[in-house]
Amino acid sequence: MDLFSVQVEEDKLHPNFINVSKDRDLVKVLNTWAIGFQDRDNKFAKEFQTTFNTAFWELYLHACFSNLGFKMDYSYSSPDFVVETRKKKLEMVIEAVSTRHADDGTPEYDRINAIDEMFKKGDIEDTALYDEIVHIATERIANSIRNKVDKYHKNYSKLDHVKGKPFILAIGSFEQPFFYSQGIGAIEKVLYGLVKAEYKGNDPYFEYSDNIIKRKSGEPIPIGLFNDPKFSFISGILFSPVASIGKVRALSINKKKSVYFNTYTYNDYDTKAEIKMIPHKKYRESLLDGLSLYLNPYADNPIDSTEFDNRDIAKVYSNDFREIKHGFLYSRTVNDIQDF
Template identity: 35%
Template sequence: MDIFTPIVSEELQHPHFRLISQPGLYDPESKVLKNWADGFADRDNKFAKEFQTTFNSSFWELYLFACFKELTCSVDFSHPAPDFILTSPYGEFIAEATTANHPQGFRPEWDKDPRMLEESKMEDILRLSTIRLLQAVTDKHKKYISSYSKLAHVQNKPFVICVTPFDQPFFFLQDSLALVRVLYAYEQPLIIPGTHEGELLIVGESRKYKVQKKPGVEIPLGLFTNPAMADVSAIFFNNRATLCKVRALAGEGKYPVIFYGSRAIESEAETGVQRFVAERPNHQETLLDGCHILLNPFAKHPIDPQIFEGREIAIHDYDPQSDSYKLKIPDGFLYQRACMALIPETEEALKKYKASTSSTTTYQELSSEVWAEDQLMYIGGQNGPFCENHMAHYCGWTILVSLDSIDQDWSGLAVNVLCYSHPKFMQANSDDNITSLELAEWLPTKEDAYTAIKHKIDTISEQS
């Protein structure tokens, strides 16, 4: 299938296609993409046009096709839908591709400048991506219910949604954090400094049960923590599947490419992160590096995880009985990776590309998160013996009320800053520059503890 011969005018071409089709800039990378497309069937005779005009969704399909071949799956293209009908050494399954894209009126992922990164907040990146991934997954689930489930070649087979985000500039920084929130309502481990230099101790975990789309509009998370999405067997994901992946797999080109990122250290002796910086061809990366499979414990037709075991793939799961999120990461797993091509500014092809993508468009932005004043909200999670955590904003303070699981009584903490998550609260509470309060007594109910800590805040306000 020829995907590179232009069939639309240049002004209709997607910026990424316009970049990789510039003579001399992406010649080795073009060979990788052509290899991915080898054997791919264009069933509706519009794939090449979509690759050139919208790019990301077509790029993702080609990547998935290459991954399935790498996983020794055979693909049946004899049916018009869904995207992939697969036979693996461990059984048949169905896979449907989708991407999480930027909301209408928001900045697209390709319109970025490295200087913008200084103004970007990770929590904002995660919140937007959580909203967009949630939408992408639920839309495909609805499509399965209304259409795919009625097809004879789909029925009684595991159904896997393959999703990746292209929803904003620097989308690649969020790893799988947003998707884990969407599926398992899990936020992150709670970590404190240890007694030795550089030592970090995991003391618990925080949860994320909803995401705020805009003030007053909260969307529940945790799609795989109940049977509501039992038709979906798993989610396949890779936030490292970008043009940097193509560059990592390509041979040497006209200009050097520098790769930097981190890999997991997982052994009996050590668990940690190993950072790297390497120039092509010294950087080593595989097609499957950075892939995730996220299993649904409530699936009607579970997929056999052996398809993905023993490879460069992280396997996520959830135990409903213990309400536990589980993650199995292989040694050397690719956590993060970005790249930079050292192309001179005088390169005519690059100058032409930059001129074609220059923009003065004013974009919409995600509205700031706002919590209702004086409303105690359940946030869950666990910090040592403390559980049943609740948080509230009150008079510019953030209050955390927790249950001591041993003595079954309640206490409260407060910090004089607005926090929107348990980890941010812990960070503020350990900051010597931020005023904090705590109750000296333990009380029988969360309401009693909340009232008592508010009284301490009111007393300070009156004194000041």
């Protein structure tokens, strides 16, 4: 599959594709991700060039499953992935979900306008900006899951190769220009209804809710999906907010002197996460860094979590119990000082 031989008129190319295609280091990484990927409907490359994020997310997932030693069966038209695990040869069904901006929202690639809007609002505290990012992400993730729930009941649940197997939604977040800063705040709102998590002294403190209020309409949006047995057909959620072009840059062999990575990572030795700025030449990030597996406690067909044993993947069994390494990547930004 040739991802970068242009198949459409130039004015139809997605801005992300244009930027990536001009950088041979990024092209090399993405071509590596695509090894073994099968274009079942002969339009994947065109979608990669014109809409980008959905195809990019599927490529990333394909690379992750290959890395985990899963065998992928592309003979089915849907859902996106039917895999056989490496250890116990178990079959799982995985549907890729990529969030997108609302019809009246700012596309994720339009960061210049987003920054302009931020300055027009005046000084914004980091906490207020983060809360806004998480709220937008929560709305869009919840909306995307609802769409897939409907599709599961109308279509997927009737397919013989889906019945009786773990069904996983793999969610990539691309709904706003600063999507890569959300960490796990939005996904844990959606799944557990967790609206506040902080330390009071040395003790963790949590607040929960059954819904959030949609900013535009004022309507309530239900959250806490994994607190509700009616979603038992979803065995788990794979989620990453850092599977972005920044991930591709981090994995490129050619380390640029002008590029720096700002990271926000889990700190096993303190109540505060670690914030670092690291030059590209010294920065290390794996393909799987930042990927979380959330297991539904009510799952009809539970996931064998040992099939996802990899120290770079966080495994979350409930809001109170998780396996997460020191240094787990919550968020990451990439800065090129040549751009300033």
